[in-house]
Amino acid sequence: MSHQPVKFYQTGTFTVGNRLLAPEERSVQASAKRFNSINSGHRACQGCGEALGARYAIDAAMEASHGQLVCANATGCLEVFSTPYPETSWQLPWIHSLFGNAAAVATGIAAAMKVKSIKAGKGPVPATRVVAQGGDGGTTDIGFGCLSGMFERNDDVLYICYDNGGYMNTGVQRSSATPPAARTATTMAVGPEPGNVFGQGKFVPAIAVAHEIPYVATATVADLRDLEAKVKKAMTIRGARYIHILVPCPLGWGAASHETIKLARLAKETGVFPVFEAEHGEITGSLKIRRKLPVEEYLRPQKRYAHLFGKQPRVEVIARLQALADRNVKKYGLLDGGTL
C-alpha cells in the first residue's frame, strides 16, 4: 500500500479532501494553493483523463520539489492541447521536442542541471528536478529506445506515461498499449476476431521493473491518494523512475465524458489494470481491489468494446479478457490474502 489510508472519517481518504481531516492528511489537490501546473483554458476534450492525470502528477511533483521542476514532453494530446502557439497552459518550465525522444531530452536536462550545480559549488546533486512525460504511443512504441536507455543508465529522471490505450491525438490508432479486443481506427471491429488482436502488445511497467531501476509504479486517476503518494515517493529517490498512469479517454474509448473516473475505478476493481509498486526489480505492493467486479462492468460502457455486446454477445472473447484480469489479480496479489 502506497499511502496510509485514514480509516474512518466519513469518507476517509477516498475523497480528495474532507473538512474533518487534519490538513496534513489532505491531498495536494485539496489545497486551495495547489500549483495547477496545467492551467484552465487548455483544449483537451471534455472529461479528459490525461489532463486530469497530468495535473495530479505534476502538482504532486511540484510540491515535492518545492517548485524546482523542469518538464520535458513528448508529442501527443498532452502537448498539443496544452500549447497551441502562442498560448501555454503550463505553469512550470516545460519543453517539447519530438514524439519519440522525451526521455533523452530529459536526460540531457538532468545532465545540464548537474553541471550547473557543480559549477555553482553546490555539488553534483542538483536541487532542480526533471520529469519527462508522454503518451502510451510516445512511450511504449516510438520512444521506447530512448526510455530503455534512460533506465539502463539510471539517469536522474522521473518518467511518467499517460496510458489512454492508443494514439489518441492523431485519431485513435492502435499502440502497443491498446488492450486486446478494443476497437481503434486501425483495429476495426470487423472480421472473425474484431478489434485489437490477443497476444500482441506489451506492458511497459513490467519491462521497467525488469530494468531493475530504483522505482516503478502504476496508478489511475481514480485513486488520487495513491497516485500522489507514488509521485512523492518517486521524488524522494534519485536515479531512473517510472510511473505509468491509466487515463481514460472519452473520445477514444467511446465513453461519456462524465465517466472518466468511474472507468479508471472499474479498470482497477475488475483487475483489468493492476495498480502496484516495485523497487529495484522487485514488486513491493499493490493496491487491493475493494469490491471485485466482472470485466463486463468495465467493458460495457465503452463503445470500443460495443462489438462484444451485440445481439449475439461474444462471451468467449469476454471470457478471455476475464482470464487476463484474473491473471493480474493472481500475479499482483490484488485481492486480500493474495500472494503479496
Add this chain to the structure above:
Amino acid sequence: MDKPFAITLDPGSSLANRTGSWRTYKPVYLDRLPPCNAACPAGENIQGWLYHAESGDYEAAWRALTENNPLPAIMGRVCYHPCEGACNRQHIDAAVGINSVERFLGDEAIKRGWAFPKPEKKSGKRVLVVGAGPSGLSAAYHLARLGHEVEIHEAGPYAGGMMRFGIPQYRLPRDVLNAEVKRILDLGVVLRLDTKVANIRESMQVGKFDAAFLAVGAHIGKRAFIPAGDATKIVDAVSVLRSMEGEEKPMLGRRVVVYGGGNTAIDVARTAKRLGATEAIIVYRRTREKMPAHDFEVEEALQEGVMVKWLSTIKQAGEGEITIEKMALDDKGFPQPTGEFETLAADSVVLALGQDVDLSLLDGVPGLEIKDGTVQVGPNMMTGHAGIFAGGDMVPSERTVTVAVGHGKKAARHIDAWLAGGAYAPAPKHELAGFEKLNPWYYSEAPHTLRPTLDIIRRQSTFEEVQGGLDEGNALFEARRCLSCGNCFECDNCYGVCPDNAVIKLGPGKRFEFNYDYCKGCGVCAAECPCGAIKMVAEDI
C-alpha cells in the same frame, strides 16, 4: 520586446481561451432533501444537525436540532425514528443511528445546562394552549420563541401528557422529562396545573386569549364487552399506567392478562412484570406480523418473560380464570373464530384496546367537524372555528409523540401568521436525495454502533431505564456515519476531479463555486460528488 528567430507573438497563457463556450450542460450546486428529513414527523433537519455533531460541535448540533423540536432527550428515547427507516446508509451497511445521537445531544444539553434563546421581540398577543402533552409543549415552545405570551392549561397534576401518564419510566426516566419541560417554561411560558378546561370559548374569554391550541390527547380507554363475574378485576391500561405516577401502585395480582396488540399492551404487560406478576400474558387476536406494536418492543417484552397468546380473543372472564377462543386468519387476513376454547388463570384483565378523545370542552363551539371521534383540522391545523387550532392525538394522526410535536410546531407557525392577519407559507421542498443520487464508492466502511442494554434481571424487577445511551466517542463515530445526502459536506472532490480547474474552493464553511469561464460541462464533478449535491442542467443554446 526582442523576439527570437521565427517568433512573432508574445507567449501567452491559455487563460485567454474561454473553454466555457464549449459547454452544453452546466453543473450547479444544490441542496437536495435528505430522506431522513423527509421522513421526520417533527420536520427536523437531521442531516443539518448531524453535520455539526460530526465536527464535535454538539452545542451547535443541539441548537440546530431544537430549531424544530424542543425535546431531543425525550425523542432519543421514545421516538419510533422513521428517519432511520428512510436513511440511505441502510443500502450501504445499516442506517445511521440518528435516534441514539439525538439522545446523546439531548442528554448533553441537560448535563451542560444549555438554554433556549429568549425571544427578541414581543407580539403582545396571548395564546392559550390546552394540554401539556408533547403537542401542547411543542406549540408553546414555538409560540414563545415567536414572541407570543403563552399559557398552558393542564388538567393533570404534572406536565407531559402520555409521556408521563402512559410511557413507563423504564423507557423514559422522569428527570429527563422534567428537565426538557422546565427548559420550555424558562422561556416564560406559564403552566397552570390541575386546570381542566371545561369550555374552551369561556376559558379564552376569561383569559383574554387571541387564539387557542388544543392538544388534549386521547385518554378514554376503549372498552370491549366481556361477560364477567363480579369477582373478576377488569381495568383499562391507561388507568393502570396513569396510577403508576401516583402514590399507590396498581394491584393487579400475580397472574395478569393484557388484552390488545399495540404498544400500550406491551408497556402495561412489562409494567405488570416489574410490579411482581409471575405471569404477564398478552392476548391478541391476530399474528405477530399483524401486531401494531413495534417489533423491537415485542422483542424486549419477550426477553423479559412476557408471554403472548397470538390468534386469541377473550370470551369470558370468571373467578380467577378467563376463557379464550382460538382464531384463524381467513384468506383476507381477518381473524375468524374457530370454536376451540382454552382457559387461562388470571387475577386481573387489563384492556389495552386503544383510546378515545374526550371532546367535552368543545361542546357548543360552532363550525367544528368531528369525525370518528377526532376533531378535523385544515392543512394549517385550524379547526372549523376561526382561532381554535388543534393537534396531536385528538386530531386524525398516527398518534406518536413525534407526530404530536410536529403538529405543535406547524400549528404555532400558522397561529403566528394568523395572529398577524396573514397566512404562513412553508418554504418549497427541495427535490429528494434518493440513494441513486449518491456515489457510494467514497464512503468508508463503518458498522453501526449498538446501544448498551440493561441486564435482564434488573429489567424484570426494576423501573431503571432499559436502553443506555452512547458516550462521546461512539456518538461522534455514529454521527460521522452520515452520508450527508444531498448537502455539500466539503470533501473537496469536485475541486479535485475537474480536469479544467474550473471549481473554485471558497474556504472552510463556504463550499465551492464553478468558474463557468472554463467549465466545459464534462460532468465529472457531478458524477463523483459523493452526496449528490451537484446537478447537470442543460444550457439554453
